[in-house]
Amino acid sequence: xxxxxxxxxxxxxxxxxxxxxxxxxxxxxxxxxxxxxxxxxxxxxxxxxxxxxxxxxxxxxxxxxxxxxxxxxxxxxxxxxxxxxxxxxxxxxxxxxxxxxxxxxxxxxxxxxxxxxxxxxxxxxxxxxxxxxxxxxxxxxxxxxxxxxxxxxxxxxxxxxxxxxxxxxxxxxxxxxxxxxxxxxxxxxxxxxxxxxxxxxxxxxxxxxxxxxxxxxxxxxxxxxxxxxxxxxxxxxxxxxxxxxxxxxxxxxxxxxxxxxxxxxxxxxxxxxx
Numbered sequence: 001x002x003x004x005x006x007x008x009x010x011x012x013x014x015x016x017x018x019x020x021x022x023x024x025x026x027x028x029x030x031x032x033x034x035x036x037x038x039x040x041x042x043x044x045x046x047x048x049x050x051x052x053x054x055x056x057x058x059x060x061x062x063x064x065x066x067x068x069x070x071x072x073x074x075x076x077x078x079x080x081x082x083x084x085x086x087x088x089x090x091x092x093x094x095x096x097x098x099x100x101x102x103x104x105x106x107x108x109x110x111x112x113x114x115x116x117x118x119x120x121x122x123x124x125x126x127x128x129x130x131x132x133x134x135x136x137x138x139x140x141x142x143x144x145x146x147x148x149x150x151x152x153x154x155x156x157x158x159x160x161x162x163x164x165x166x167x168x169x170x171x172x173x174x175x176x177x178x179x180x181x182x183x184x185x186x187x188x189x190x191x192x193x194x195x196x197x198x199x200x201x202x203x204x205x206x207x208x209x210x211x212x213x214x215x216x217x218x219x220x221x222x223x224x225x226x227x228x229x230x231x232x233x234x235x236x237x238x239x240x241x242x243x244x245x246x247x248x249x250x251x252x253x254x255x256x257x258x259x260x261x262x263x264x265x266x267x268x269x270x271x272x273x274x
Contacts, residue, residue: 009099009260077097091237130256139159192239228268
């Protein structure tokens with residue numbers, strides 16, 4: 001099928017590396033997103049990002065943003081730099097997040113179907129820790145992000161569900177020990193699989209993700225203000241209604257599954273580092 005000429009989600013890793021001034025992972029194959037780099041340079045006066053929070057909700061696609069744009073106003077308030085991206089095929093969570101955080105295509109990083117092995121290739125997290133950055137991954141226990149990036153010299157936190165992930169990330173932000181934090185939530189994906197992508201319950205889960213991002217971004221502003229900082233709202237893929245089951249699903253090479261939108265926000269240091 002023909003799709004919009006969007007950059008690939010593999011662009012996220014080189015963009016983060018460029019913003020934080022670290023070398024790329026070895027298999028990274030995409031360029032950094034020029035519009036994002038330009039926006040950061042304008043806000044940060046060409047200084048590097050010292051603290052980075054990435055919020056990764058599952059299965060929130062571009063079509064959802066287009067249909068419920070008003071829901072996303074809190075996201076745009078903190079992260080107004082919008083970039084539309086094309087996910088991987090198959091549009092399954094471990095395939096997509098592996099590509100997002102290695103900068104590599106599935107055939108290069110090795111996850112080409114919905115399995116969750118520990119990646120042996122170079123990742124964003126390897127690049128960050130090699131450069132001396134302190135990294136934390138906070139995810140729902142047993143999720144793809146909780147499993148496939150193990151074995152690195154960073155801090156892993158496996159939590160019972162989204163609310164516990166949020167609580168842990170808030171504590172980490174307040175402690176101000178980590179330069180990079182990745183937080184993963186999955187309620188929307190869980191609910192839309194049980195119901196439909198636009199069921200009242202699924203839309204309630206979407207609102208919960210946006211509220212969580214707003215809460216975390218407020219904490220970043222309160223506790224990281226002495227650092228140049230960035231926040232990123234970064235879903236992995238979209239979803240669609242399966243007419244054969246009447247429930248939500250994903251995994252196909254169709255617009256609803258492939259097209260996503262990410263939101264970046266940059267904020268200048270307000271004082272001397274503590």
